[in-house]
Amino acid sequence: MSMRLFRFKNHSVLPGFGLTLGITVLYLSLIVLIPLSALFLKTATTTWAQFWGTITDPRAVASYRLTFGTSLVGALVNAIFGFVVAWTLVRYRFPGRRILDAAVDLPFALPTAVSGIALTALYAKTGWIGRWFDLWGIQTAFSPLGVAIAQTFIGLPFVVRTLQPAIQDLDAGMEEAAATLGAGRFQTFSRVILPFLLPAMLTGASMAFARALGEYGSVVFISGNMPMRTEISSLLIVAKLEQFDYAGATAIAVVLLVASFALMLSINLVQWWFSNRLGREAA
Amino acid sequence: MSPADSMGRRDPVWLRALLIAVAVLFLGVFLFLPLLTVFLEAFRKGVSAYFASFNDPAARSAIVLTLVSAGIAVPCNLMFGLFASWAIAKFEFKGKSILITLIDLPFAVSPVISGLIYVLLFGMQGWFGPWLMAHHLQIIFAVPGIVLATVFVTFPFVARELIPLMQEQDTDEEQAAISLGASGFQTFWRVTLPNVKWALLYGVILCNARAMGEYGAVSVVSGHIRGKTNTMPLHVEILYNEYNFVAAFSVASLLALLALATLAAKALLERRLQAAPSAVGLGAEDQLA
Amino acid sequence: MSIEARSISKTFGDFRALRNVSLKVNDGELVALLGPSGSGKTTLLRIIAGLEEPDPNPAGAILFNDEDVTASRAGQRRVGFVFQHYALFRNMNVFDNIAFGLRVRPRRSRPSEAEIRQKVSELLQLIHLESLAGRFPSQLSGGQRQRVALARALAIEPRVLLLDEPFGALDAKVRHALRRWLRRLHDEIHVTSLFVTHDQEEALEVADRVVVMRDGRIEQDGTPNEVYHHPSSEFVMDFLGNVNLFHGRIESGKAVFGSLVLDHADRQVPDGRGARLFVRPFDLDLNREQNGKPGLKARVMRIQSAGASVRIELLAESGEALQVEMPHSRFRERAVAPQDDVFVTLSNARIFLEELKK
Numbered sequence: 001m002s003m004r005l006f007r008f009k010n011h012s013v014l015p016g017f018g019l020t021l022g023i024t025v026l027y028l029s030l031i032v033l034i035p036l037s038a039l040f041l042k043t044a045t046t047t048w049a050q051f052w053g054t055i056t057d058p059r060a061v062a063s064y065r066l067t068f069g070t071s072l073v074g075a076l077v078n079a080i081f082g083f084v085v086a087w088t089l090v091r092y093r094f095p096g097r098r099i100l101d102a103a104v105d106l107p108f109a110l111p112t113a114v115s116g117i118a119l120t121a122l123y124a125k126t127g128w129i130g131r132w133f134d135l136w137g138i139q140t141a142f143s144p145l146g147v148a149i150a151q152t153f154i155g156l157p158f159v160v161r162t163l164q165p166a167i168q169d170l171d172a173g174m175e176e177a178a179a180t181l182g183a184g185r186f187q188t189f190s191r192v193i194l195p196f197l198l199p200a201m202l203t204g205a206s207m208a209f210a211r212a213l214g215e216y217g218s219v220v221f222i223s224g225n226m227p228m229r230t231e232i233s234s235l236l237i238v239a240k241l242e243q244f245d246y247a248g249a250t251a252i253a254v255v256l257l258v259a260s261f262a263l264m265l266s267i268n269l270v271q272w273w274f275s276n277r278l279g280r281e282a283a
Numbered sequence: 284m285s286p287a288d289s290m291g292r293r294d295p296v297w298l299r300a301l302l303i304a305v306a307v308l309f310l311g312v313f314l315f316l317p318l319l320t321v322f323l324e325a326f327r328k329g330v331s332a333y334f335a336s337f338n339d340p341a342a343r344s345a346i347v348l349t350l351v352s353a354g355i356a357v358p359c360n361l362m363f364g365l366f367a368s369w370a371i372a373k374f375e376f377k378g379k380s381i382l383i384t385l386i387d388l389p390f391a392v393s394p395v396i397s398g399l400i401y402v403l404l405f406g407m408q409g410w411f412g413p414w415l416m417a418h419h420l421q422i423i424f425a426v427p428g429i430v431l432a433t434v435f436v437t438f439p440f441v442a443r444e445l446i447p448l449m450q451e452q453d454t455d456e457e458q459a460a461i462s463l464g465a466s467g468f469q470t471f472w473r474v475t476l477p478n479v480k481w482a483l484l485y486g487v488i489l490c491n492a493r494a495m496g497e498y499g500a501v502s503v504v505s506g507h508i509r510g511k512t513n514t515m516p517l518h519v520e521i522l523y524n525e526y527n528f529v530a531a532f533s534v535a536s537l538l539a540l541l542a543l544a545t546l547a548a549k550a551l552l553e554r555r556l557q558a559a560p561s562a563v564g565l566g567a568e569d570q571l572a
Numbered sequence: 573m574s575i576e577a578r579s580i581s582k583t584f585g586d587f588r589a590l591r592n593v594s595l596k597v598n599d600g601e602l603v604a605l606l607g608p609s610g611s612g613k614t615t616l617l618r619i620i621a622g623l624e625e626p627d628p629n630p631a632g633a634i635l636f637n638d639e640d641v642t643a644s645r646a647g648q649r650r651v652g653f654v655f656q657h658y659a660l661f662r663n664m665n666v667f668d669n670i671a672f673g674l675r676v677r678p679r680r681s682r683p684s685e686a687e688i689r690q691k692v693s694e695l696l697q698l699i700h701l702e703s704l705a706g707r708f709p710s711q712l713s714g715g716q717r718q719r720v721a722l723a724r725a726l727a728i729e730p731r732v733l734l735l736d737e738p739f740g741a742l743d744a745k746v747r748h749a750l751r752r753w754l755r756r757l758h759d760e761i762h763v764t765s766l767f768v769t770h771d772q773e774e775a776l777e778v779a780d781r782v783v784v785m786r787d788g789r790i791e792q793d794g795t796p797n798e799v800y801h802h803p804s805s806e807f808v809m810d811f812l813g814n815v816n817l818f819h820g821r822i823e824s825g826k827a828v829f830g831s832l833v834l835d836h837a838d839r840q841v842p843d844g845r846g847a848r849l850f851v852r853p854f855d856l857d858l859n860r861e862q863n864g865k866p867g868l869k870a871r872v873m874r875i876q877s878a879g880a881s882v883r884i885e886l887l888a889e890s891g892e893a894l895q896v897e898m899p900h901s902r903f904r905e906r907a908v909a910p911q912d913d914v915f916v917t918l919s920n921a922r923i924f925l926e927e928l929k930k
Binding site for chain 1: 291293294295299302303305306307309310312313314315316317318320321324363366367369370371373374376382385386388389391392393394395396399400401402403404406408409410431434435438454457458461466467468470471492495496497498499502503515516517519520523528531532535538539542543545546547549550
Binding site: 455456458459460461462463464465466469473474477478 | 621622623645646647648650651652653655657659660661662663672673676677724725728
């Protein structure tokens with residue numbers, strides 16, 4: 001009881017601090033930090049005009065529009081349906097629930113190339129789902145719609161996995177209190193439950209969005225890669241690399257990286273802001 | 284009966300049925316159908332055609348290369364994870380949260396960019412390009428590059444699982460071991476490691492799944508040289524682009540089986556870890572690439 | 573093996589946990605470090621064990637049998653340390669926990685497996701847990717875990733035994749039983765032992781000597797009798813047992829506390845100096861009539877007779893709340909009831925002068 005507060009992990013007792021920290025920092029620098037800095041240094045060697053020209057090139061802008069747009073669509077779809085999935089998995093009991101729960105992680109576990117060709121086969125004109133859409137004149141594969149579908153696939157686990165613990169944390173007392181005060185089921189949901197789950201939903205959707213931004217394998221097959229129409233930004237990078245336009249590839253990469261980092265930062269900020277307001281951990 | 288369960292019963296039956304139906308349908312369309320497609324397409328021309336796909340020497344070398352790169356990347360990142368979690372969890376020092384954030388960086392980097400950075404370093408026009416050429420060493424468009432890119436994308440997996448767990452556990456047991464005369468290594472091996480073994484295994488399984496399945500990063504550094512620098516995912520791509528669908532999906536089915544095995548192992552370990560679902564969700568919060 | 577701590581100071585950030593503390597424990601003694609939270613007792617214990625480092629100071633040192641061990645690490649000092657929350661190795665059973673210290677010895681000095689088994693069995697017999705050797709810590713009760721922690725520390729044949737609030741996490745009954753057991757164990761094996769506690773009853777019951785600490789300093793160092801009956805300061809008196817407190821002044825060589833006037837031995841103290849009177853509940857008596865002794869008028873408010881002795885709460889004329897304790901036999905003689913007016917007399921008290929304000 002006495003001095004627990006002041007008994008922090010003191011490195012003079014446990015050995016190995018210097019060694020383990022040293023190796024950690026060394027490995028981190030060699031594998032991650034130095035290569036990443038190569039990216040920014042390369043950009044620094046190009047002139048600003050060159051850089052700006054590359055990233056505002058119409059082809060690049062079209063790729064941004066496609067990438068950001070479809071990622072957003074995917075995130076929104078996942079926000080809605082992912083919520084339903086998380087809700088049913090946490091609250092209801094039905095046969096096969098365990099299997100469904102485990103299956104949610106499939107987009108993580110499945111190599112992106114595999115999901116890429118599978119999705120393409122499924123949504124192509126001859127595919128099982130593709131042919132239904134074709135009947136209605138809607139092209140799924142090799143169109144922005146196909147890209148959006150792939151982005152939805154890839155972001156699915158994020159929303160579900162961040163919502164599940166939040167739904168489990170829902171205090172039965174809150175809902176019961178609302179009921180005793182006369183709120184109907186729908187009112188309880190929209191006024192009590194939904195606001196409580198909002199931080200988790202935002203976090204999950206943002207993560208799905210961020211992941212979709214940089215996604216390559218799952219999307220590159222179904223998109224068809226037509227420049228200006230169905231070319232995602234990460235493919236644009238590869239295209240430039242194949243033409244040995246290192247500077248160009250780097251420029252686009254910097255845009256994507258900055259966007260990802262900015263997103264990660266805002267996700268952390270959102271979580272922090274919500275945890276301050278609500279006084280508990282947001283997701 | 285968890286509180287969540289009993290709360291679920293408060294929803295009317297029709298609502299429950301509806302939501303369950305929607306959830307099942309959504310997951311069915313987005314998850315199960317693609318998975319099913321892989322196997323259906325693989326066996327489209329019959330069982331013998333399926334197995335014939337693996338007789339191809341190019342397919343065999345792709346399998347070998349996948350195993351090799353995972354076989355190097357996973358142990359490396361495992362060792363890193365152990366060192367990093369010991370340094371971070373057992374000691375106090377300034378800049379700790381920065382270090383943890385830096386370790387997470389590879390998660391925020393798109394796979395293509397993960398490959399690009401190594402091309403910038405070791406490619407022909409890269410920083411070390413001329414030096415490597417002069418010494419007849421090749422990293423890009425060769426196996427070392429593939430291994431490097433794989434190490435990068437799977438960098439944080441083991442550390443991510445170990446660090447929070449070890450931070451939660453206090454250092455009393457380690458101090459007891461030290462006071463009884465154990466050396467640093469003995470303490471780590473006999474006391475610390477057994478207490479985190481399930482999280483360690485979990486991290487290794489995730490690391491391995493990603494290492495074997497990585498596509499984007501490896502694609503950029505490999506040069507797609509058939510029989511030499513193709514991993515399984517790359518080989519799938521090549522076959523697919525040649526319209527050799529059956530072979531492509533056959534090789535893909537092996538990877539899909541690996542994915543299913545990973546999911547099964549994950550589900551089994553979940554019980555062991557006794558952590559909240561979010562901690563076990565394949566690091567959902569952090570996989571941004 | 574004697575322990576000596578010389579001029580030890582320890583600061584954690586802004587907090588001064590120990591201020592130039594010196595302590596000597598003689599060979600074979602069982603000494604208690606007693607004090608409230610933040611008094612520095614655990615810090616001192618851990619510094620002796622080598623689990624913390626004292627602030628650098630050329631005069632500061634830790635000596636075992638006059639040998640300076642300040643520079644050696646915890647593992648080299650051969651101390652047996654028993655942690656407050658046991659710190660048993662979760663992944664090992666009782667046997668392996670106890671054997672640990674022997675198994676990690678360097679090859680040259682490591683006993684054979686057979687010798688280890690022998691030693692561990694002896695210890696298991698000592699702590700009466702032979703049948704539980706195969707159990708894991710999670711399968712043991714708190715008291716059992718504590719005994720295993722002790723056996724584990726003893727296995728390495730430590731030169732000194734250090735215990736950090738060994739019974740803090742256990743319930744009352746188990747605590748009492750283990751206290752007596754520890755005392756008997758110490759009488760058997762005679763290892764120099766130092767233990768930390770915030771429970772004064774425990775310190776008084778178990779230890780050969782009690783060291784009372786406060787705010788990083790040693791307030792008093794003496795046998796249980798000395799610290800209880802002859803406390804050197806208000807703090808010690810107040811910390812060890814219940815106390816009634818009166819405020820008053822020195823006037824004309826006497827200490828005046830309301831209507832209570834007492835002789836004050838020290839004639840040098842000038843008039844007007846503040847004073848405090850400390851009396852233990854057992855040293856107070858009450859009577860219907862004033863029979864010549866200096867007394868205080870008070871009214872009986874509440875009587876608690878369910879217990880080993882009777883406790884009476886009173887409100888003095890001067891407004892203080894008083895507690896008097898007496899055996900049942902004497903209470904029957906006094907025959908008082910709530911709302912009675914009585915005279916309270918004292919048989920033994922300590923007067924402490926207030927600090928002079930500078």
